[in-house]
Amino acid sequence: MGCMATEQSYVLAIGTKKGLWLATSHDRQTWSMSGPHFLMSEVPSIGIDTRDGRTRIMVGVRSEHWGPTVAHSDDLGATWTEPEQGAIKFPDGTDAAVERIWQIYPDAESRPGVVWAGAEPISVWKSTDGGEHFELNRGLWDHPHRSEWGAGYGGAAAHSIVVNPSGENVHVAMSTGGVYRSLDGGSSWEPRNKGISAYFMPDPNPEFGQCVHKIAADAAVEGRLYAQNHHGVYRTDDNGENWDSIAEGLPADFGFVMLTHPRRAGTAWVVPLKADGERIPPDGKLAVHRTDDAGQTWKRLDSGLPQGEYNAVLRDAASVDSAEPAGVYFGTRGGSVYASPDEGEHFTEVASHLPDVLCVRAAVVSAALVPDAPVPV
């Protein structure tokens, strides 16, 4: 079967405990790898921004010795730029220092240049210049609850940021503090955790303090979001006012990943882990689970995945692209990375034996950007 090179190609950025690898492909099955970039630094966050007619890869980088920083590349990693004074730094008077950048989130297509970031200590940041300089969100930083937010095992961080199409509704999830919502574009914030259990606290249904692992918005239903919690998988249909369990049908209600389809209502993916005592795929059998009806039913997807895998998949070590059908990607703490060109029905291994995978992000880009990627024949 002959096949011409398509006009679009794919970039997969893999952030690990010891550096960044970039993979490119024309068909999402055969990949060319470059890296490591930032060797010996961890890369816990990546944002791929394809707005404004360019492909900008932004990475949160953290060296144990030399601290955290944010760098970006507009040429698929050939060169990297770091703002001299730092892209994210606490302003004078806060007496705080950035420990780690946990999230880099390019805003909607209609708001080019706007990029959000979540960091440790728990803080949210907003850039209006494409991720070169960020400003601290004072509404959340000055919130009276801040002194009561705790640290999850990985640290105290704002790790999920979701902005609705109008830009007015912003949801942030933090470990551990739960979900907070702003209805005014990020100026003021209120906890929105009703229905999400925090079984590990004296009051299992507190106003805040939940250990939410990841939230994601339904692309086609305004006000609908999904949450993977520390035990619990939930959905809200009223913009976070109430959360309902959608864990039935899953082999475990624990996990870190929550992905949603770029366009289709009701479609989301999770990667269940057995917990708390084990934290491995149930019975060591790695599988992604997808719902196409907003969590009423789940389909197990394991074609191409090892059925003897004992490593966890972390909250940002998974991604979807915007192609049709959507691609699904994830990496394990054992350094394996998998890609599916068909929404999870079939996976192939992109890489193995990398350091712990902390973050995976994928994007559709112009084929002209990746002439070196293998062309399907």
Add this chain to the structure above:
Amino acid sequence: MADISVVLPSVLQPLAGGQSILTTPADGAVTVGLLLDSLAGDYPVLARRLRDETGALRRYVNIYVNGDEVRRLRGLETEVAAGQEVVIIQSVAGG
């Protein structure tokens, strides 16, 4: 007036234009903090690798003045005399 020399580890030299030793003129003693402040003017990215935005020395960055690590002296208030050498070495650790 004698120079104060700051010796950089190889991993940081690209952030100082490839130099292994930076020199700054001094006609008397200066503190390590002021010395790092003056480096920040010329090499801001290098400066951010050494101290966080509160000004604190990063945990695994060790600065030696006359052979003594500054945490055992007066920290960033440690004085460096004209003609002395300051050596920056990262901790050796990790997997």
